[in-house]
Amino acid sequence: xxxxxxxxxxxxxxxxxxxxxxxxxxxxxxxxxxxxxxxxxxxxxxxxxxxxxxxxxxxxxxxxxxxxxxxxxxxxxxxxxxxxxxxxxxxxxxxxxxxxxxxxxxxxxxxxxxxxxxxxxxxxxxxxxxxxxxxxxxxxxxxxxxxxxxxxxxxxxxxxxxxxxxxxxxxxxxxxxxxxxxxxxxxxxxxxxxxxxxxxxxxxxxxxxxxxxxxxxxxxxxxxxxxxxxxxxxxxxxxxxxxxxxxxxxxxxxxxxxxxxxxxxxxxxxxxxxxx
Numbered sequence: 001x002x003x004x005x006x007x008x009x010x011x012x013x014x015x016x017x018x019x020x021x022x023x024x025x026x027x028x029x030x031x032x033x034x035x036x037x038x039x040x041x042x043x044x045x046x047x048x049x050x051x052x053x054x055x056x057x058x059x060x061x062x063x064x065x066x067x068x069x070x071x072x073x074x075x076x077x078x079x080x081x082x083x084x085x086x087x088x089x090x091x092x093x094x095x096x097x098x099x100x101x102x103x104x105x106x107x108x109x110x111x112x113x114x115x116x117x118x119x120x121x122x123x124x125x126x127x128x129x130x131x132x133x134x135x136x137x138x139x140x141x142x143x144x145x146x147x148x149x150x151x152x153x154x155x156x157x158x159x160x161x162x163x164x165x166x167x168x169x170x171x172x173x174x175x176x177x178x179x180x181x182x183x184x185x186x187x188x189x190x191x192x193x194x195x196x197x198x199x200x201x202x203x204x205x206x207x208x209x210x211x212x213x214x215x216x217x218x219x220x221x222x223x224x225x226x227x228x229x230x231x232x233x234x235x236x237x238x239x240x241x242x243x244x245x246x247x248x249x250x251x252x253x254x255x256x257x258x259x260x261x262x263x264x265x266x267x268x269x270x271x272x273x274x275x276x
Contacts, residue, residue: 026088080122105119150173160212
């Protein structure tokens, strides 16, 4: 791993690293915040953050203000990029497919399949790297925003016992039923809609192997609320399955990082209780 940024932050260090991903077949960057407790030699829990469409690792580490709360609770923050990158990585016109729009799945269709394996990267390769390279324990939590909220919910639901807690801001809860997801899934996974359901949180809750409580914050002034996010679908699915869900509709908030920054402290406290 090559460290390419190193900045003091709330008594700890906000770093950015570049590394070669064997899963994705390209170089990847990730933000790693080491709180001041990391200097004591203890193995600390890790919160993985998955960002949304068009983002890199920079959006979260520069806009969310999460480091303050991670320092208070002694939690390492890991924020990977949102897709594979590089000249030989397939791309598409528009912001919602290709680079910056990996959707945290394993693509099966050409030309995406060789590199677009963000699910395997986040679930396997990334934590193995983090736990080997940093003073990180195997106590993990996962969270994210929009496309990354979708990723966090799906990954937690599909991997019982791997994460102590999960939360999401403005997640795409039912990608198989909204335009963003339909476009991406058709390209990455093909036309078999049954194959899409393995990456749809509303479909996964019924068969979830554990009842890990879901914490979801959603702004009621979000411009994508009805066409793309539709949190009521997750509420209905959880009610039908008896799956614990705390869905908080936040009045006046939109889809931006102003929303995330307003509630990230509460989310990190939620994870800290589970990670203790």
